[in-house]
Amino acid sequence: MSDYPFIEKQDPEVFEALEGEEKREAEGIELIPSENYVSKAVREANSSILTNKYSEGYPGKRYYGGQQFTDMVETLAIERAKQLFGAKYANVQPLGGANANIAMYFALLEPGDTILGMDLSHGGHLTHGHPVTYLTKIFKFVRYKMKNPDTGEIDYDEMRKVALEAKPKIVLAGFSAYPRELDYAKFVKIAREVGAYSVMDVAHIAGLIAGKAVKNPFDFGFDVMTTTTHKTLRGPRGGMILTRESDEIGKKMDKMVFPGLQGGPHMNNIAAKAVAFKEAQTPAFQKYAAQVLKNAKAMAEVFKKRGVRLLTGGTDNHLILADVFGSLGVTGKDAETLLDQAGITLNKNSIADDSRGPMDPSGIRFGTPAVTTRKFTETECARVAELMVDSLEKKDDTSVQKSIREEIRQLCVKFPIPDSHV
Numbered sequence: 001m002s003d004y005p006f007i008e009k010q011d012p013e014v015f016e017a018l019e020g021e022e023k024r025e026a027e028g029i030e031l032i033p034s035e036n037y038v039s040k041a042v043r044e045a046n047s048s049i050l051t052n053k054y055s056e057g058y059p060g061k062r063y064y065g066g067q068q069f070t071d072m073v074e075t076l077a078i079e080r081a082k083q084l085f086g087a088k089y090a091n092v093q094p095l096g097g098a099n100a101n102i103a104m105y106f107a108l109l110e111p112g113d114t115i116l117g118m119d120l121s122h123g124g125h126l127t128h129g130h131p132v133t134y135l136t137k138i139f140k141f142v143r144y145k146m147k148n149p150d151t152g153e154i155d156y157d158e159m160r161k162v163a164l165e166a167k168p169k170i171v172l173a174g175f176s177a178y179p180r181e182l183d184y185a186k187f188v189k190i191a192r193e194v195g196a197y198s199v200m201d202v203a204h205i206a207g208l209i210a211g212k213a214v215k216n217p218f219d220f221g222f223d224v225m226t227t228t229t230h231k232t233l234r235g236p237r238g239g240m241i242l243t244r245e246s247d248e249i250g251k252k253m254d255k256m257v258f259p260g261l262q263g264g265p266h267m268n269n270i271a272a273k274a275v276a277f278k279e280a281q282t283p284a285f286q287k288y289a290a291q292v293l294k295n296a297k298a299m300a301e302v303f304k305k306r307g308v309r310l311l312t313g314g315t316d317n318h319l320i321l322a323d324v325f326g327s328l329g330v331t332g333k334d335a336e337t338l339l340d341q342a343g344i345t346l347n348k349n350s351i352a353d354d355s356r357g358p359m360d361p362s363g364i365r366f367g368t369p370a371v372t373t374r375k376f377t378e379t380e381c382a383r384v385a386e387l388m389v390d391s392l393e394k395k396d397d398t399s400v401q402k403s404i405r406e407e408i409r410q411l412c413v414k415f416p417i418p419d420s421h422v
């Protein structure tokens with residue numbers, strides 16, 4: 001029987017799309033580092049009856065009646081989030097990572113204030129001041145970047161110099177495409193020296209922090225963390241704001257998320273966050289997080305061995321950035337299309353100081369959160385990496401491409417997407 005018996009009966013068009021996506025996810029290898037497979041328990045919560053309920057406000061302080069159960073669920077999500085990240089305060093209502101960042105900026109800044117963030121071509125996110133976002137009309141963004149893209153070391157001296165000159169109100173750490181750990185103590189020191197808030201956007205690595213596979217920025221004195229809940233953390237799509245101390249910063253965040261920027265929270269989604277956070281508290285999740293790192297290292301080793309240049313020379317987290325144009329003469333866009341045909345999904349990505357444009361850059365970005373959920377170990381990950389380089393090296397050989405597609409299909413059959421993560 002299908003997972004969607006009611007949709008199947010009453011809405012064949014939507015049913016077709018859902019069934020198609022079920023099959024696509026089952027039969028392909030997902031290497032986009034911001035994607036994952038949630039458990040059936042998370043999906044049950046996300047499609048639950050709580051979608052019916054309006055609950056503007058916060059537990060114990062709502063605008064409408066009938067909140068016995070929404071209060072229960074939101075309190076569970078908040079307490080579990082605090083426990084997972086060693087935070088004193090959590091707001092679980094932001095609808096996504098971008099929304100969490102926007103609320104954080106508006107809570108801490110006045111229009112015209114300055115933010116010091118990671119250079120976008122060196123791994124920063126759109127919401128860290130990309131000119132296409134409206135944020136750049138309201139705030140000023142100044143930048144730090146890597147001293148050397150082949151080691152990944154951040155230029156902390158330059159960063160301090162820019163901070164002293166530009167006097168930012170926020171020193172923002174965090175990234176979408178940076179494979180190394182940051183020196184958190186240095187960020188906090190510079191932020192304190194110039195009287196700025198220190199904020200880490202952990203959207204990509206939240207699950208690795210919760211699973212204790214990488215360091216926790218709060219242990220180094222960061223004031224605030226913003227995050228998504230659906231990347232390595234393996235929850236439903238959504239966002240969250242955490243603060244290290246329970247002080248006026250948290251109160252500002254609460255006011256800004258609601259009523260400052262959002263309306264009624266999506267309680268079904270908050271229930272799903274609570275379920276995912278409980279999964280993330282298990283020893284199984286810590287094992288998962290550690291395996292994500294081992295798998296990424298195994299893939300990086302294969303690429304290096306086969307002569308492909310990796311930005312920062314490797315990886316300490318879940319993601320890898322490869323200069324496929326520089327090393328193999330295949331553009332990022334062509335690599336994305338070619339590998340898609342082989343059943344491997346990843347994305348083209350600009351690399352530091354890319355000589356090519358953003359629509360067809362030199363690099364690809366890929367990572368191991370989803371395949372690790374599928375129970376791949378280093379063996380399978382190394383094999384997939386070999387197949388990726390084979391495919392890129394022999395892009396015109398149709399029989400090679402066909403046999404790669406077949407091997408990928410068999411791997412997917414052998415490693416089905418699990419229903420349960422505990």
Ligand SMILES: *Cc1c(COP(=O)(O)O)cnc(C)c1O
Pocket residue numbers: 034095096097098099101124125127174175176201202203204228238239
């Ligand atoms: C993914 C990401 C976001 C945005 O998350 P959405 O849920 O897509 O809005 C914000 N910051 C960073 C660093 C990210 O990687």
